[in-house]
Amino acid sequence: MADEILATPSGAILELRLNRPEKKNAITAAMYAALADALTEAANDPRIRVVTILGRDGIFSSGNDLRDFQQSPPLDTNQPVFRFLSAISNFPKILVAGVEGAAVGVGTTMLLHCDLVLAAPSAMFSMPFVDLGLVPEAASSLLLPQLIGPQRAAKHLLLGDPFDAETALRYGLVTDIVIGDLEARVRNIAEAIAAKPPEAVRITKRLIRSNQAEVQARVDEEAALFAGRLTSAEAAEAFAAFFERRAPNFG
Template sequence: MSVQITQNDAGVLTLSLQRPDKKNAISLAMYNQLTEALQKASRDPAVKVVVLQGSDSCFSSGNDLKDFLRAGELDAHHPTVAFLYQLNAFTKPIVAAVAGLAIGIGTTALLHCDLVYAAPGCRFQMPFSQLGLCPEAASSLLLPQLVGYQRAAQYLLLGEAFDTEQAVAMGLVNQQVDSTALLAFAADKALQLAMLPAEAVQQSKALLRGKVKRKADKVIATELEVFGQLLKSDACQQQLQGFFTKK
């Protein structure tokens, strides 16, 4: 199993990416696991908070590209697409713990999380244009809102990487936490949320994210349409071939 799913008595559901040999690259099977877990959690009143994490040394190197490309059209049946919509729709708080690499979806997924804690020296990067592709997960909407247009262009057009201190400064990460304490720290924050009245927390999240969530759904659809077109382009195919050859 590449996603370990655990739940404690306090109502904290923890989703742990566990594919260390691939630096937690997310496979189609992992996307299915994550989507199903979030769907069940949204219906289960015993689940108050979700923690999304990798290990204390790696969060995720992004999509498993070979696996991703085998899944066909980017429609509602594509495991990655289903996960993106479910992540945006999720009404309960999500706490993320990030260490090491957070590439592609490893960064854009954080834009949908409510609290994000990261170890020192993380590498955040959204190298979509470098692969001949465009932003996904509504990052073309959410990142400019968070950091401003010019900085968003720096990270989405140039695909430049940034570290934990920069992520904290721009507001993507709440706090830097020592890697040895990271997972426990995030679990404690999730427990604090779980101990609060659940309806109050969920209604507060709805007020904070409601308007953005509705816009994000539309932006995800638009991004996927463009992404699918670019994926078939000669430029993208050349970049992907170069990526696989380099690996």
């Protein structure tokens, strides 16, 4: 399992890589635990100034591993998925993400907590929570409307409409679209930030993200609702339809 999240320190930079390409980097509870632990350790390690988050083999993440969620639903907020969401939303240092290919569900919502997000032209974002009988997470019900407006947020959170890299750039979710070596560009930006005065960087991040108490409150509210929805009849039908490759029937 350790191989499914690769945590590679290099000087002042910690690279976190989702490394489950055979499952399109779908995230399991064990992977969430490893991510949460890595972020917590990096937050407390004075040597680390920047964390980068990458996918593998042209895919960022297909979101939650639904089979894993179905078999071991996280029914309280102490579970790994919610520990990860708390860790990333409260992370005091700089987070730089590089996105290629699919970024589904949490693959998109975690980006709302990153300070810089670089995308390849292939990046495609979607948040199909409602389609699965669930609700948004990672404070996306707060942060996405603030970023793009309530009507466009409804388009993506209620209808589940996907959007491409150009749209993400226009929305402000993506900092830049990189033609060529995305990972090299992520690394270059991380190195540039790591070379700056670290305390000034941390204070600037705190000032930029001054609504942290509100964000944490929404993370907690969504987590409780999300946990409840996992055992709902709607989620059971949506998950069954997904695995059986059929249209769901909600009566």
